[in-house]
Amino acid sequence: MNCKLQNKVCTNLVLRTAQKGPFEGQRFFGCNDYPMCTNIIPLNFDKETMNEKQYKIARAFGLFLGSTSFFYASYGVVYFNLREPAFLDYLLSSDSIVSKRYEEIGVTGAKIYDELFHHLFLIPTFEIKNYLINNFPETYINLYKKGPIYTLFGKVEDYEKFVVDENIILSYKDIESYDG
Numbered sequence: 001m002n003c004k005l006q007n008k009v010c011t012n013l014v015l016r017t018a019q020k021g022p023f024e025g026q027r028f029f030g031c032n033d034y035p036m037c038t039n040i041i042p043l044n045f046d047k048e049t050m051n052e053k054q055y056k057i058a059r060a061f062g063l064f065l066g067s068t069s070f071f072y073a074s075y076g077v078v079y080f081n082l083r084e085p086a087f088l089d090y091l092l093s094s095d096s097i098v099s100k101r102y103e104e105i106g107v108t109g110a111k112i113y114d115e116l117f118h119h120l121f122l123i124p125t126f127e128i129k130n131y132l133i134n135n136f137p138e139t140y141i142n143l144y145k146k147g148p149i150y151t152l153f154g155k156v157e158d159y160e161k162f163v164v165d166e167n168i169i170l171s172y173k174d175i176e177s178y179d180g
Helices: 052-066 070-081 085-092 114-120 126-135 137-145
Strands: 013-017 027-031 039-041 149-151 154-156
Touching: 013 126, 013 137, 027 126, 027 154, 039 126, 052 070, 052 085, 052 114, 114 126, 114 137, 114 149
Parallel strands: none
Antiparallel strands: 013 027, 027 039, 149 154
């Protein structure tokens, strides 16, 4: 199965480190079926080169985690603009993730808890979903076992069929105007 070409969620990724070439020493998720499947998720993020957009996403992410006042605004920024799994890994590896009862330490050492996983899993990209599924397999497996999940968009019974009402957060799509 070539997950990347079929645009499918791949649950067969393993954490690897590049052994040679320009990315030598950098971590990535690569499909266990390589070379039949070439799906990879780079995980290298250098915080020293963080750009203004990433800084705003990081700030919104922090507000999303710790505030009820900015919940829709901060989640809207994250939902529409967070597209880099390496950056998400950096955010989830930071001290902003406070221990919760159902925390999972991922394969990369990043941390997540159920409610955060559920909201990040709604981000509409295969790269983010693949990162979450393969880095936090226990939380992913439990996603459907616990019954309906309540998010800020309402009750989610099936993530494959659930459609986010983007109108609720659409006004926070433009990161350039976000000053959180």
